[in-house]
Amino acid sequence: MRLEHEEINGKHIFHNYGHGSGGIALAYGSAFLATKKFDNKIDQTKQNSCAVVGSGLIALLTAVELTKKGQTVTVYADRFPKYGENDNSKRIASQVDEGLYLPFGYDIADQLQYDLLSKISHDYYKQCLKANRYQSFKTTFVYERDASVAQLKKKIPGFINNTYRTEKVSFGNGIPENFIRMKTIKIDTEMFLE
Numbered sequence: 001m002r003l004e005h006e007e008i009n010g011k012h013i014f015h016n017y018g019h020g021s022g023g024i025a026l027a028y029g030s031a032f033l034a035t036k037k038f039d040n041k042i043d044q045t046k047q048n049s050c051a052v053v054g055s056g057l058i059a060l061l062t063a064v065e066l067t068k069k070g071q072t073v074t075v076y077a078d079r080f081p082k083y084g085e086n087d088n089s090k091r092i093a094s095q096v097d098e099g100l101y102l103p104f105g106y107d108i109a110d111q112l113q114y115d116l117l118s119k120i121s122h123d124y125y126k127q128c129l130k131a132n133r134y135q136s137f138k139t140t141f142v143y144e145r146d147a148s149v150a151q152l153k154k155k156i157p158g159f160i161n162n163t164y165r166t167e168k169v170s171f172g173n174g175i176p177e178n179f180i181r182m183k184t185i186k187i188d189t190e191m192f193l194e
C-alpha cells in the first residue's frame with residue numbers, strides 16, 4: 001500500500017492506493033490521512049486546484065475530504081461506476097457485493113499506520129451506523145479460515161470490541177475445518193459511490 005507525498009516540478013502528488021483486500025475497510029482513514037498530508041504541504045489560505053485520479057471509494061472519499069477543506073477538486077477516471085451495474089466487466093473493484101470491515105490479514109508493513117487507518121475508518125463507519133446514514137450498513141458474520149481465536153486477536157487492533165467463537169464447517173466434502181465467527185460492519189459501497 002502506498003500513502004505518501006511526492007513533489008514533481010513544483011506539483012504536489014499524494015499517492016493513495018494499493019490497499020489490496022482491505023480497500024473498503026481502510027478507505028476513509030486513508031482518504032483522511034492523505035488529505036492531512038495535503039494540509040502540511042499546501043498553502044491553505046489559497047484555493048488550490050486539485051485533481052483526483054480514480055472514481056473508486058478511496059478516490060471519492062479523498063475528493064470529499066478535499067472539498068471539505070475548501071479546495072477545488074476535479075475527478076478524472078477512465079471509468080465511473082454506474083449504480084446497480086450488473087455487468088461485472090463494467091464494475092470497478094469498489095462495487096463489491098459485501099464490503100466487510102475486516103481489519104486483519106492485509107499486507108501493510110507499517111503497523112502504526114495500519115492501526116491508525118483501521119481506527120479512523122472504524123470510527124467513521126460506526127458514526128455512519130449510529131446516524132443511520134447509508135442504511136444498508138449492517139453487521140454481519142464472517143469466517144476466517146485456519147486461524148485460532150488467539151492468532152486472530154493478535155492481528156486485530158485492540159479497539160475493536162468483538163466476540164469471536166470457533167466453529168467447525170465443512171463444504172460438502174465431509175472434512176470439517178476451523179472457522180472463526182465474528183460480528184463486523186458490512187458497508188454498502190454502491191450506496192457510498194452513489
Ligand SMILES: Cc1cc2nc3c(=O)[nH]c(=O)nc-3n(C[C@H](O)[C@H](O)[C@H](O)COP(=O)(O)OP(=O)(O)OC[C@H]3O[C@@H](n4cnc5c(N)ncnc54)[C@H](O)[C@@H]3O)c2cc1C
Pocket residue numbers: 017018019020021022023024025026053054055056057058059060076077078079080081092093094095096098099100101102
Ligand atoms: C470480490 C472483491 C471483494 C472484496 N471485498 C472486500 C471487503 O470485504 N473488504 C475490504 O475492505 N475490501 C474488499 N475488497 C477490496 C476493495 O474492493 C478494494 O481494495 C477497493 O475497492 C479499492 O478501491 P479504490 O478506490 O482504490 O479502487 P477501485 O475501486 O479499483 O477504483 C479505481 C478507479 O481508478 C480508475 N483508474 C484506474 N486506472 C486508471 C487510469 N490509468 N487512468 C484513469 N483512471 C484509472 C478506475 O476507472 C476506477 O475508477 C474486495 C475486492 C474484490 C474484488
